[in-house]
Amino acid sequence: MRYDGAVGLLWEGFAGDRLTREKMRSSLGRARERAFARLAGWLDRAEQRPLAEGVRLALASLPEDSTPAEILSTFPVAVAALLRRRQGDAPLAPEPARATADDPDALLDQAETAFLLRTTPRTLQAWRLRGGGPAFVSLTSPIRALWGT
Numbered sequence: 001m002r003y004d005g006a007v008g009l010l011w012e013g014f015a016g017d018r019l020t021r022e023k024m025r026s027s028l029g030r031a032r033e034r035a036f037a038r039l040a041g042w043l044d045r046a047e048q049r050p051l052a053e054g055v056r057l058a059l060a061s062l063p064e065d066s067t068p069a070e071i072l073s074t075f076p077v078a079v080a081a082l083l084r085r086r087q088g089d090a091p092l093a094p095e096p097a098r099a100t101a102d103d104p105d106a107l108l109d110q111a112e113t114a115f116l117l118r119t120t121p122r123t124l125q126a127w128r129l130r131g132g133g134p135a136f137v138s139l140t141s142p143i144r145a146l147w148g149t
Contacts, residue, residue, distance in 0.1 A: 024069075029096030031073035036093050038062075038074075039081055046078075047085045051116065054082045083112050 035058075042061040046054035058078035062070060081091035113134060114121045127133030 025098075026096075027067075027069040028073050029094070029098065031067065031069040032077050032094035033096050034070060035074045035077035036081075036091070039077075039091060043081055043085060043091070046082060051079070051082055055079060079116065080108075083108065083116075 038061055042057045046057040055075060055078045058074050062074060077094060084091050110121045110124055114124055124133055
């Protein structure tokens with residue numbers, strides 16, 4: 001099950017009734033755009049802090065009347081923006097028509113995934129060989145983890 005579908009199942013009744021994967025994909029896509037538009041309000045303060053603190057700042061920047069989709073979409077946008085900024089790259093705008101995990105900005109390389117999970121790339125390799133660890137896809141090379149699946 002993909003991120004958008006899992007969100008629909010978990011938030012049924014809270015985020016709306018009769019949520020379909022397509023409704024969730026559309027709602028989360030628009031919310032990722034809004035999360036990206038809010039980066040200027042917190043990213044500079046967050047980039048030198050530990051990743052978890054940076055994500056907390058992103059979530060704290062949300063307006064009080066934020067929708068469930070805006071709350072959920074802030075997390076993958078914040079993680080991707082923080083990791084890119086730490087590498088000296090500008091954050092990439094999300095592609096709202098895509099599912100959260102299909103958005104290229106949601107793909108983390110092996111080093112980013114290891115950093116986020118507080119482990120080593122070697123441990124990730126071992127997990128993959130045993131059929132465990134985070135979902136991943138090999139785009140010929142390098143291997144990329146699917147954030148949010």
